[in-house]
Amino acid sequence: MTQFTHHDTASTFDDALANSQKPTANGPSSIIALSNQKGGVGKTTLCVHLAAYLATQGKRVIVADADPQGNATAWLADDGLDESALWRLLIERARPETALHVAKWGVGLLPGNGESGDALITLTALRRPFDAIAQALQEVVERMRPDYLLLDMPPSKAAGFRELLFAADYLLVPTQVERLSLNGVQFMADTLHELREHLGQGPRLLGIVPNMVRPRTVDHGDHLVDLVQHFGAAVWPAVPLSIKVSEACTYGTTVWDREPKGEAARGMTDVCERFVENLAGSG
Ligand SMILES: Nc1ncnc2c1ncn2[C@@H]1O[C@H](COP(=O)(O)OP(=O)(O)OP(=O)(O)O)[C@@H](O)[C@H]1O
Numbered sequence: 098m099t100q101f102t103h104h105d106t107a108s109t110f111d112d113a114l115a116n117s118q119k120p121t122a123n124g125p126s127s128i129i130a131l132s133n134q135k136g137g138v139g140k141t142t143l144c145v146h147l148a149a150y151l152a153t154q155g156k157r158v159i160v161a162d163a164d165p166q167g168n169a170t171a172w173l174a175d176d177g178l179d180e181s182a183l184w185r186l187l188i189e190r191a192r193p194e195t196a197l198h199v200a201k202w203g204v205g206l207l208p209g210n211g212e213s214g215d216a217l218i219t220l221t222a223l224r225r226p227f228d229a230i231a232q233a234l235q236e237v238v239e240r241m242r243p244d245y246l247l248l249d250m251p252p253s254k255a256a257g258f259r260e261l262l263f264a265a266d267y268l269l270v271p272t273q274v275e276r277l278s279l280n281g282v283q284f285m286a287d288t289l290h291e292l293r294e295h296l297g298q299g300p301r302l303l304g305i306v307p308n309m310v311r312p313r314t315v316d317h318g319d320h321l322v323d324l325v326q327h328f329g330a331a332v333w334p335a336v337p338l339s340i341k342v343s344e345a346c347t348y349g350t351t352v353w354d355r356e357p358k359g360e361a362a363r364g365m366t367d368v369c370e371r372f373v374e375n376l377a378g379s380g
């Protein structure tokens with residue numbers, strides 16, 4: 098696996114891609130936010146796996162780590178990156194190509210850390226924060242032409258949460274299947290509705306991904322049925338609870354690497370395939 102850490106010029110991302118991927122950015126880019134009101138449901142896990150899958154399939158994919166915890170950054174770049182691309186994009190008005198790192202699997206990474214949170218706080222205190230954040234992400238799309246820009250979202254109470262969501266074209270909601278999980282997903286659906294009401298536009302719900310599922314337990318089975326009753330076809334294939342997924346996180350790799358033929362790898366592949374299908378279908 099090649100690791101690229103230089104980030105001085107636009108050509109770095111393209112050079113790196115040329116080694117491992119064929120740029121395919123002729124169609125429009127999509128910005129996809131991975132978010133849930135609830136923490137610890139698998140947002141970062143799904144974000145990193147989608148990015149690895151798509152990049153390995155030859156797509157141009159950028160992950161913007163908008164969570165000040167910087168978990169996606171730590172997973173995708175294990176060389177101790179401590180830099181906030183959001184700070185540089187939003188506050189210093191840096192050009193996107195100077196903030197982009199080419200990380201594992203050739204994924205383009207806009208790293209995040211505590212400063213990302215500060216940048217979002219600063220921005221949301223100014224006039225027109227919705228426009229400012231949407232413009233910054235739009236500039237990333239225009240200059241870097243990814244097929245997909247994945248946003249690993251901050252917690253729902255954090256500054257910039259609604260603004261980042263507004264800037265996305267689609268929302269993907271990983272969720273656990275426990276007693277109160279439905280509330281978190283419903284909160285996200287309501288937030289989309291609110292954005293549309295107040296601002297006249299907002300992302301579309303792309304899908305809901307049941308994660309950490311124990312398929313053979315009655316409890317999880319019941320909660321999955323509840324989810325499908327509420328959200329119908331928006332509920333995607335499930336990813337099972339598996340130590341292989343947490344190992345992937347620990348070792349900074351993927352579940353396909355840890356146990357390629359395991360149930361978790363199969364579930365994750367099904368989710369990635371659904372992602373590609375749904376986005377291809379929606380043009
Ligand atoms: N399918 C799974 N099976 C087992 N462990 C999982 C699974 N999915 C995620 N995990 C583990 O659960 C923890 C939380 O996952 P993750 O960090 O992706 O959630 P998150 O929603 O991004 O959390 P946060 O709200 O803190 O950003 C991690 O330790 C991860 O390894």
Ligand SMILES: [Mg+2]
Binds near residue numbers: 141249
């Ligand atoms: Mg996370």
